[in-house]
Amino acid sequence: MPETFFIVPESQHNALVEAAYRSRGFLADEAAEGARLCAEASRHGVRTHNAIKALHLDHLFGSGSQGCVPGAQISVAPSRFAAARVWNANRKLGQPTAYRAMDEAIALADRYGVGTVSVDNAFHYLWGGGYVMDAARRGYIAYTECTAALAEVVPFGGKFPTLGTNPHSWGFPTTAAVGYPIVIDWATSVVAMGRVQQLKREGRPLPPMAAVDKDGNPTTDPNAAVSLLPFGAHKGYGLSLINEIVGAMIGGSLPTLRSRWETDPSDKHTCAFFFQVIHPEAISGGAFAKGRDQAANVRAVIEDILGHGNEKCMLPGQVEADWARKSASAGGLLFTEAELGAFGEMAQEAGQPRWEASAFKSVVL
Amino acid sequence: MPETFFIVPESQHNALVEAAYRSRGFLADEAAEGARLCAEASRHGVRTHNAIKALHLDHLFGSGSQGCVPGAQISVAPSRFAAARVWNANRKLGQPTAYRAMDEAIALADRYGVGTVSVDNAFHYLWGGGYVMDAARRGYIAYTECTAALAEVVPFGGKFPTLGTNPHSWGFPTTAAVGYPIVIDWATSVVAMGRVQQLKREGRPLPPMAAVDKDGNPTTDPNAAVSLLPFGAHKGYGLSLINEIVGAMIGGSLPTLRSRWETDPSDKHTCAFFFQVIHPEAISGGAFAKGRDQAANVRAVIEDILGHGNEKCMLPGQVEADWARKSASAGGLLFTEAELGAFGEMAQEAGQPRWEASAFKSVVL
Numbered sequence: 228m229p230e231t232f233f234i235v236p237e238s239q240h241n242a243l244v245e246a247a248y249r250s251r252g253f254l255a256d257e258a259a260e261g262a263r264l265c266a267e268a269s270r271h272g273v274r275t276h277n278a279i280k281a282l283h284l285d286h287l288f289g290s291g292s293q294g295c296v297p298g299a300q301i302s303v304a305p306s307r308f309a310a311a312r313v314w315n316a317n318r319k320l321g322q323p324t325a326y327r328a329m330d331e332a333i334a335l336a337d338r339y340g341v342g343t344v345s346v347d348n349a350f351h352y353l354w355g356g357g358y359v360m361d362a363a364r365r366g367y368i369a370y371t372e373c374t375a376a377l378a379e380v381v382p383f384g385g386k387f388p389t390l391g392t393n394p395h396s397w398g399f400p401t402t403a404a405v406g407y408p409i410v411i412d413w414a415t416s417v418v419a420m421g422r423v424q425q426l427k428r429e430g431r432p433l434p435p436m437a438a439v440d441k442d443g444n445p446t447t448d449p450n451a452a453v454s455l456l457p458f459g460a461h462k463g464y465g466l467s468l469i470n471e472i473v474g475a476m477i478g479g480s481l482p483t484l485r486s487r488w489e490t491d492p493s494d495k496h497t498c499a500f501f502f503q504v505i506h507p508e509a510i511s512g513g514a515f516a517k518g519r520d521q522a523a524n525v526r527a528v529i530e531d532i533l534g535h536g537n538e539k540c541m542l543p544g545q546v547e548a549d550w551a552r553k554s555a556s557a558g559g560l561l562f563t564e565a566e567l568g569a570f571g572e573m574a575q576e577a578g579q580p581r582w583e584a585s586a587f588k589s590v591v592l
Numbered sequence: 593m594p595e596t597f598f599i600v601p602e603s604q605h606n607a608l609v610e611a612a613y614r615s616r617g618f619l620a621d622e623a624a625e626g627a628r629l630c631a632e633a634s635r636h637g638v639r640t641h642n643a644i645k646a647l648h649l650d651h652l653f654g655s656g657s658q659g660c661v662p663g664a665q666i667s668v669a670p671s672r673f674a675a676a677r678v679w680n681a682n683r684k685l686g687q688p689t690a691y692r693a694m695d696e697a698i699a700l701a702d703r704y705g706v707g708t709v710s711v712d713n714a715f716h717y718l719w720g721g722g723y724v725m726d727a728a729r730r731g732y733i734a735y736t737e738c739t740a741a742l743a744e745v746v747p748f749g750g751k752f753p754t755l756g757t758n759p760h761s762w763g764f765p766t767t768a769a770v771g772y773p774i775v776i777d778w779a780t781s782v783v784a785m786g787r788v789q790q791l792k793r794e795g796r797p798l799p800p801m802a803a804v805d806k807d808g809n810p811t812t813d814p815n816a817a818v819s820l821l822p823f824g825a826h827k828g829y830g831l832s833l834i835n836e837i838v839g840a841m842i843g844g845s846l847p848t849l850r851s852r853w854e855t856d857p858s859d860k861h862t863c864a865f866f867f868q869v870i871h872p873e874a875i876s877g878g879a880f881a882k883g884r885d886q887a888a889n890v891r892a893v894i895e896d897i898l899g900h901g902n903e904k905c906m907l908p909g910q911v912e913a914d915w916a917r918k919s920a921s922a923g924g925l926l927f928t929e930a931e932l933g934a935f936g937e938m939a940q941e942a943g944q945p946r947w948e949a950s951a952f953k954s955v956v957l
Binding site for chain 2: 338389463468474494509
């Protein structure tokens with residue numbers, strides 16, 4: 228169904244988001260990097276993880292709670308390993324932490340072929356796909372995962388939520404091959420809790436095996452759903468465990484205590500991030516069939532996968548790339564009227580003028 | 593339902609498997625490493641990927657076809673990257689290739705914190721979980737994936753099989769924390785084609801959304817099923833794509849040509865392997881809550897996940913660890929009478945005496 232979007236110039240979007248972060252005490256560089264990732268999300272049509280969500284998360288779990296400290300400085304832990312860094316983010320805002328960690332991992336990959344950056348005491352980085360997409364656009368194979376802010380997901384075979392929605396994000400430098408980076412990016416739950424609330428408002432059922440009721444029994448009734456289930460039974464459960472084990476090895480504490488600053492103050496309540504970058508030349512044997520180079524070989528493989536009657540299949544990252552083209556064509560970031568209203572609340576908080584729909588050009592998409 | 597298992601001493605198992613590989617022209621070290629991984633699979637109760645399967649795969653796609661060359665030597669490609677190796681396996685048997693690649697990745701991780709080994713022109717390594725479990729038992733975080741031998745899986749939204757069952761395997765050094773390595777290891781299809789055939793024989797239906805018929809429509813009828821589906825819709829599809837993209841970057845050609853040596857001889861028909869090892873100290877911030885060390889912190893996190901009413905949940909790798917205890921307690925590898933019969937065929941081929949059930953002690957489990 229066609230929908231009307233208002234075209235907000237990116238500079239105007241970023242100025243407001245930066246002002247909102249500044250009004251909460253964040254430094255200029257933090258606010259700018261915070262806004263940059265929000266703009267990337269909106270440019271790519273990732274409407275679940277835009278600036279509205281970012282400032283809301285910061286309010287709930289970040290500088291409005293004890294999870295995020297404006298102006299915090301990252302400290303680098305000593306390490307005897309040349310291609311691996313460990314940072315203590317000291318609860319710095321997630322977006323600047325993540326951008327800097329990915330830059331560091333890229334520098335390591337340039338030198339060693341592969342590099343990892345592990346981050347303890349981190350605060351929500353909003354949208355992992357944005358960082359791997361950015362690195363992939365710059366020519367690298369990138370990966371990130373983190374422990375999610377809250378334990379909302381029930382382990383396979385269990386009844387009580389002790390796992391986060393624990394996302395994984397992979398980006399591949401496929402622009403030369405298919406026109407955009409292939410980005411595989413999702414939570415390990417079937418749906419997010421926000422989706423449950425949306426379906427509750429709309430009076431529509433949940434997909435099967437997406438949530439459980441208070442007794443741990445699967446339900447498709449959004450009113451009865453209290454916790455989420457991992458996707459793919461034991462397989463998604465295993466993928467979610469990876470985040471918890473890696474997080475625990477980095478320095479994170481119990482998942483059921485995460486972000487719950489009202490509990491035991493002598494425990495840790497922060498998230499952990501893991502970033503990894505591989506230089507594509509560092510995995511290339513160089514001997515491609517039919518005289519192809521690496522990019523042409525990736526293109527040939529993708530064409531084979533999406534051929535033979537599979538032409539309607541999508542590649543992960545394709546929807547986001549298509550939306551970025553629409554944003555570029557419109558000359559700005561695209562928001563619905565309801566979203567403009569939510570930016571109005573942000574403007575009020577930051578002492579900035581509200582955005583009026585009448586002030587923006589619009590496009591029906 | 594209790595089942596009778598015959599206890600085959602590991603040395604006797606390995607001697608027969610080595611003889612079978614030797615009879616096909618493999619060198620002594622290849623045969624020994626080939627048998628070693630088969631013994632590991634059987635010790636851990638991985639009955640789908642034991643020696644019977646290994647020799648069968650070699651017959652179908654390996655030395656019995658053109659996919660595997662006994663005595664092939666691995667060549668190391670030049671690389672400017674210190675922590676990344678690229679090998680050309682020249683179609684060497686998969687198990688020795690994989691053991692050596694994992695050893696090399698461990699040596700890189702010891703030095704750089706993280707190391708990768710990418711392998712072009714590879715032949716089936718049987719059971720990825722075995723290599724990451726071995727590395728995890730030795731104290732490392734290990735990962736491997738490969739492109740599967742055949743294109744049997746339909747991309748999400750498609751109708752024709754152009755993807756392999758493309759497995760991923762992660763191993764974590766959790767022996768000090770939970771008593772055994774946590775090993776997350778599965779194909780990206782809902783089920784394997786062998787499972788479809790088994791259900792067909794037993795007259796039982798497939799799980800929903802596991803397979804499609806000749807027109808690409810989902811079916812639960814094993815007689816109508818011709819191709820497999822990825823698990824978790826677009827999420828499993830994305831995970832399967834990772835293997836194809838990484839394989840294409842290493843040097844693999846079109847998935848629909850893989851192992852099909854009867855097609856275009858000027859193209860490539862081999863698999864690709866990717867291995868990665870991380871030293872656990874290379875991701876440790878060292879600042880664990882409550883004065884814990886890294887292993888105690890992992891244990892505390894796992895106890896939190898499996899607490900709160902989730903005590904019946906399993907950890908990935910637990911079933912395999914339990915079976916290894918049964919094998920150790922029995923004093924050998926455990927096989928059913930039907931499996932002993934299949935080893936008989938192997939013995940006949942290798943000019944060795946057949947195994948008679950009456951020659952082995954048995955145990956009911």
